[in-house]
Amino acid sequence: MVGEGLTAQAGEVGLRCIDIRPDSVDWPASVREALDVADGLIGAGIPVFVCKPDGVGADWNPRGGTGGTGYFLRRGWQNTVADPAELDEFEPGCALAMVCxxxxxGIDVDLYKDDQGEARLRAEGVMPAVYAEASTPSGGKHFLVASLGIHSRDGVRAGLDVKAGTSSGGRGFLFIAPTVKLSKASGKPRAYSWVQRPGLQRLGSAIRDDHSGHEFAKLVEAARTEARRRPHPVVATPSTPVEVDPVEYSAMPPGLCRRIDAYIAKVVDGTCNDLKTAHAWPEGYRDDRGRGWEKCTADAAMRLGQLARAAWNRLTLEDAFDVLIRNAPVDGAWTEVDVVDKWRNQSGRGDAAPHPPFAAAELAELVAHQHNMEVTSQVDSEASHGRADVSEGAESRSTWAPVDLRSILAGANEQLRPTLFPRTDGQSLLYSGMVHSFHGESESGKSLLVQIEAARLILSGKNVLYLDFESDPSSVVRRLEMLGADSKAIIDHFDYRRPEAKPDNDFERPEWLAMLSRQYDLAVIDGVTDSLGVFGGSSSKDNDAVASWMRALPRPLATKTGAAVVMVDHVTKDRESRGRFAIGGQAKMAGLTGAAYIVEVTKPIGRGMKGVIELRVGKDRPGAVRAQCGSYRKSDRTQLAARVVLDSTGSITVVSIEPPDLLVQDEHPGDEGRQPELMERAHRAIEQSPGLTKSGIVKVLGGNRSRVLKAIDVLxxxxxxxxxxxxxRAQLLTIKKFQETENQSSGEMTGTGSGSYTEEPENQYPNSSGNL
Structure with a gap:
C-alpha cells in the first residue's frame, strides 16, 4: 500500500503527507469530487485506470516513472475496460488516467507553448463539441470530445496534441484529476482539475451521433501525412528553445571526457538493446511499463534527442538519429516512415539531458568558471561606453529582446512586499532583490542599523554579505557580538569583504564572480563614496559615474544574489538644502529599486546609554511601506517609518524597532520650520537685544528672510x-521667563531663562572606540 502521498487539489501543491487510507471515507473534498467524476466516466463506458507513483510521499520522483511522468503505467493499459473495481486500487499519491x-x-492544448492555440481552432471552425474541460498542471487545457476515429498524434501544431484511438490500435490516454504532476511552466507540483465536469447525461448515444470533430480529424491526418512526406532528417530542431548546460565538451579535462564517453556509450547501448528486444514482441504485446513498439520507439527518440542536445557530451543529433533508424523495430504495419515521424515529434521534447551524477562536482566548477569568463568583459572598454562592466556585460540573451510578461500577469494581483528589517508590528522595510539606501549625517547610526538586521538574519541561519569600504573587520564583528550574534553564526553566515580594487583583472575577478553566484538575504555596501572611487567614479556628484556604478555593483548584487541591497551613504552638511537625498548626484535616488531612508538620531546612542534613531522614508518605489508610515514632513517630503530604540546599558545591546503612531501627527507640527542652528542664533539675538521686532531680528541675522521668520515662529x-x-501695535520679541512644569524632572520645560537652543548633540558617539 502507498502510505502517504501528495495532496491532490487544484493549484500548486506541496510534497506533504496526508493521513488517508484506502478504506477511509474522509477524503479531501477535491479528491472525492475527482473520484466521483472518474466513477461516472466508467459508468458511461469510458475506461479509467490507476497509475502507481514512482516513490512514496516525500520520496516521490516527479520526473521518474514511465516517460518521466512520475507514475508507472501498468502493462496492457490500452486493454483496460470500464470497470468500477479499477478505482479500488486508488491510494494517496496515485494518478488516474482515462483511455481514449x-x-x-482528448485534445491537449499547451498554452505555455501557444496561448492562442484554442482561439485559433475556434476561429478556423474546426473545434469539435466539448463534453468536458480540465485544467492541466502547466496551465494548459484538456478538452474531451466525441471519438474522432483516428490514432493519437502529438505535435499536430505547436502546443497541440491529440489523444485518441480506434479498435485497431493507436490509443492514447489522458491523466485526469486528482493526478499531480510537475508544471512545465513553473516546475512546481500542481494538480489536474475539472473546469467543466463531464456532462454524463450527454454521453452514450449523444457522442455516438456526434460528428462535430470531422474537420478536426482531417486537420490531424493532414499533419500526419505531411510529416511522412518529409525527407529523413539529419538534424532535429526542438519545438521550443531548450536551455542546455553551458559547459562544452571540448572545455572539459581529458579524464572527465573519457568517463562521459563511456557513460554515453552505455546509455546508447542500453537504448539499442531496448529497441532490438522490441523486434521480438508480437503484435499487441506490452512490456512491464505498458509500452508497445510505438511507445518504445518514442521513448528512445526522446532519450537520444535529449542526450544529443546536451553540450556536455559529443553525441550529435545526426548520430542519435542514425542509432534510432538502424535499431527501431519495423514491419509491414510499422514502417521506417513511422520511426522518422517519431523522431521528429520526440527528439526535441523536454530539456536537454542533465549531466551524469558522477560529473556533478567537476561540471559545477566548470560551469562557474565558464560563467565567470562570459560575464566578465573588458571593463575599461565597457565603462567608456557607459555599460555595466563587470556584472551585466555578457548576458546570454539580449537586453533589448522582448520580456515575457505572462508570469508577471499571472501574479498581477500580488504586490511586492518587504520582508526584511521588521518592526514590532510585523511591517518590514526592505524588499528582497531590490536596492535601498540608508543615508544620514556622520555618526547617525547608519551602519549600526544594517548591522542590527545582519545580526538578526545570521542568528536565524540566513546569509549576509557585507562589503565594507569604510570601516574594519574588528569593529564590525564587535558590533555584531554586542548585538547578540555568536561566533558560529558570524563564521557560517556572515560574508565580510573589504574590496580595494575594481574586479576587472584576473586576480580580483574570480572572487567577484564567485560572490555573484551565491545567494544572500541581505547585502550591505557600507561607504558609497569610497566604493564609487574603487570602481573608477571620479565624484559622487557625477551622475554618469553614479549611474554606471549602480549598474556595476548594487543592481547585479540584487538581481543575481536575490539579496535586499542596502547602500550606506552620507548627506550634505547643509540641513536646509539636503532634502531627502544622499550626498552627490540625483542618479543615486533614481537608481534605487526599493526604498530610501533618512537616518536621524533623536536621542544620543552609545555604550551605557538608551538612544533612539528615527528612519524616515524618502522613496518607496514598490509602494508597500509608505502606507504604514507616519505623517508627511513637507520640508523634505519624508514620513517617519520606524523608531529604533537601542538599550546599551547592559552587556548586550537590546534593540526594538517600533512603528510610528499612525493615528497621531509627528511630534512637531511645524517641523518644516525647525532649523536648530538658525533658531539658536535667533534666540541669542533676542536675549541680547530684547524688544526687537521680527524684521529687526532679520536685519541682525541677515540671510534668507523667510527662513529666519520660520525659525522665530517655531521659538x-x-x-x-x-x-x-x-x-x-508693533510685535516685540523677548525671552520668556523660566517656568517649572510637571515635566521638569524629565528634562522638559516650557521656557528658559538663557542659553542656547539645541535639538541634537553634535557628537552622537562619545567614544568612537567601542561605543555604539
Missing part, C-alpha cells in the same frame, strides 16, 4: 520666546 478511443478522445510655538505688543 472508447467514445471520448514662539515652543514657548521660548514671547511676543508683546509695542508702540503702533
Amino acid at each position: 478511443g472508447h467514445g471520448l478522445d 514662539v510655538e515652543d514657548g521660548r520666546v514671547a511676543v508683546e505688543e509695542g508702540p503702533r
Whole structure:
C-alpha cells in the first residue's frame, strides 16, 4: 500500500503527507469530487485506470516513472475496460488516467507553448463539441470530445496534441484529476482539475451521433501525412528553445571526457538493446511499463534527442538519429516512415539531458568558471561606453529582446512586499532583490542599523554579505557580538569583504564572480563614496559615474544574489538644502529599486546609554511601506517609518524597532520650520537685544528672510520666546521667563531663562572606540 502521498487539489501543491487510507471515507473534498467524476466516466463506458507513483510521499520522483511522468503505467493499459473495481486500487499519491478511443478522445492544448492555440481552432471552425474541460498542471487545457476515429498524434501544431484511438490500435490516454504532476511552466507540483465536469447525461448515444470533430480529424491526418512526406532528417530542431548546460565538451579535462564517453556509450547501448528486444514482441504485446513498439520507439527518440542536445557530451543529433533508424523495430504495419515521424515529434521534447551524477562536482566548477569568463568583459572598454562592466556585460540573451510578461500577469494581483528589517508590528522595510539606501549625517547610526538586521538574519541561519569600504573587520564583528550574534553564526553566515580594487583583472575577478553566484538575504555596501572611487567614479556628484556604478555593483548584487541591497551613504552638511537625498548626484535616488531612508538620531546612542534613531522614508518605489508610515514632513517630503530604540546599558545591546503612531501627527507640527542652528542664533539675538521686532531680528541675522521668520515662529510655538505688543501695535520679541512644569524632572520645560537652543548633540558617539 502507498502510505502517504501528495495532496491532490487544484493549484500548486506541496510534497506533504496526508493521513488517508484506502478504506477511509474522509477524503479531501477535491479528491472525492475527482473520484466521483472518474466513477461516472466508467459508468458511461469510458475506461479509467490507476497509475502507481514512482516513490512514496516525500520520496516521490516527479520526473521518474514511465516517460518521466512520475507514475508507472501498468502493462496492457490500452486493454483496460470500464470497470468500477479499477478505482479500488486508488491510494494517496496515485494518478488516474482515462483511455481514449472508447467514445471520448482528448485534445491537449499547451498554452505555455501557444496561448492562442484554442482561439485559433475556434476561429478556423474546426473545434469539435466539448463534453468536458480540465485544467492541466502547466496551465494548459484538456478538452474531451466525441471519438474522432483516428490514432493519437502529438505535435499536430505547436502546443497541440491529440489523444485518441480506434479498435485497431493507436490509443492514447489522458491523466485526469486528482493526478499531480510537475508544471512545465513553473516546475512546481500542481494538480489536474475539472473546469467543466463531464456532462454524463450527454454521453452514450449523444457522442455516438456526434460528428462535430470531422474537420478536426482531417486537420490531424493532414499533419500526419505531411510529416511522412518529409525527407529523413539529419538534424532535429526542438519545438521550443531548450536551455542546455553551458559547459562544452571540448572545455572539459581529458579524464572527465573519457568517463562521459563511456557513460554515453552505455546509455546508447542500453537504448539499442531496448529497441532490438522490441523486434521480438508480437503484435499487441506490452512490456512491464505498458509500452508497445510505438511507445518504445518514442521513448528512445526522446532519450537520444535529449542526450544529443546536451553540450556536455559529443553525441550529435545526426548520430542519435542514425542509432534510432538502424535499431527501431519495423514491419509491414510499422514502417521506417513511422520511426522518422517519431523522431521528429520526440527528439526535441523536454530539456536537454542533465549531466551524469558522477560529473556533478567537476561540471559545477566548470560551469562557474565558464560563467565567470562570459560575464566578465573588458571593463575599461565597457565603462567608456557607459555599460555595466563587470556584472551585466555578457548576458546570454539580449537586453533589448522582448520580456515575457505572462508570469508577471499571472501574479498581477500580488504586490511586492518587504520582508526584511521588521518592526514590532510585523511591517518590514526592505524588499528582497531590490536596492535601498540608508543615508544620514556622520555618526547617525547608519551602519549600526544594517548591522542590527545582519545580526538578526545570521542568528536565524540566513546569509549576509557585507562589503565594507569604510570601516574594519574588528569593529564590525564587535558590533555584531554586542548585538547578540555568536561566533558560529558570524563564521557560517556572515560574508565580510573589504574590496580595494575594481574586479576587472584576473586576480580580483574570480572572487567577484564567485560572490555573484551565491545567494544572500541581505547585502550591505557600507561607504558609497569610497566604493564609487574603487570602481573608477571620479565624484559622487557625477551622475554618469553614479549611474554606471549602480549598474556595476548594487543592481547585479540584487538581481543575481536575490539579496535586499542596502547602500550606506552620507548627506550634505547643509540641513536646509539636503532634502531627502544622499550626498552627490540625483542618479543615486533614481537608481534605487526599493526604498530610501533618512537616518536621524533623536536621542544620543552609545555604550551605557538608551538612544533612539528615527528612519524616515524618502522613496518607496514598490509602494508597500509608505502606507504604514507616519505623517508627511513637507520640508523634505519624508514620513517617519520606524523608531529604533537601542538599550546599551547592559552587556548586550537590546534593540526594538517600533512603528510610528499612525493615528497621531509627528511630534512637531511645524517641523518644516525647525532649523536648530538658525533658531539658536535667533534666540541669542533676542536675549541680547530684547524688544526687537521680527524684521529687526532679520536685519541682525541677515540671510534668507523667510527662513529666519520660520525659525522665530517655531521659538514662539515652543514657548521660548514671547511676543508683546509695542508702540503702533508693533510685535516685540523677548525671552520668556523660566517656568517649572510637571515635566521638569524629565528634562522638559516650557521656557528658559538663557542659553542656547539645541535639538541634537553634535557628537552622537562619545567614544568612537567601542561605543555604539
